[in-house]
């Protein structure tokens with residue numbers, strides 16, 4: 001008799017523990033999706049591990065590294081980074097409000113600049129480097145989502161911001177390359193939303209911190225000072241954002257030497273590692 005009673009009590013305790021665990025998984029898509037990475041050995045101390053069928057459906061947009069994240073980076077692994085490879089094959093000139101606080105409009109999305117020597121369109125370079133950043137982040141157990149993985153899309157800059165907002169991204173990172181009328185202008189830069197825009201006040205400080213980390217790491221991996229940080233109030237992709245956001249200008253495609261360098265596999269990998277290092281630093285500081 002007593003044994004049966006004991007057993008039932010144990011089952012009850014297990015069930016209560018299970019319910020508590022389920023409740024905890026409902027907060028934020030980023031957390032929900034990182035479940036599969038946490039491989040828990042079935043020990044007496046972790047009854048939840050025995051009951052494996054508890055699964056939270058993951059949104060299709062989210063992706064997760066196939067390798068389990070190292071234990072020390074679990075906190076980082078629970079944060080989602082939204083990567084936005086700038087532009088697309090065909091621009092869309094339909095007007096779109098530059099932000100919630102203004103009637104000013106800009107084209108929904110342009111097709112970007114072109115490599116003066118490589119003739120490569122910017123949207124191609126942006127996706128190439130974004131894929132390397134994605135791989136680098138996944139290797140580190142950091143969750144990544146991307147606004148696009150194809151050139152054949154039609155996503156406005158506001159819609160790209162909305163995607164990061166809806167995913168509750170810890171940070172949105174827009175990847176672009178620069179153009180200038182002078183072929184001599186060169187160097188990377190990191191843009192962040194200006195605190196002078198009322199709607200951007202809540203995200204300005206965090207965004208600036210992320211921009212600073214990324215710029216420092218890019219300096220380290222490229223061995224060049226770059227052009228530093230720039231606060232912007234005129235970018236639709238910033239003004240509609242409710243999550244911290246930065247825009248990395250990888251370099252100038254209108255500078256012949258830099259244009260070529262930007263397409264070298266080794267240099268692209270350096271840029272990806274530098275950006276991932278800065279992101280990791282930002283996420284660890286949360």
Ligand SMILES: [Zn+2]
Nearest residue numbers: 086112176177
């Ligand atoms: Zn661009």
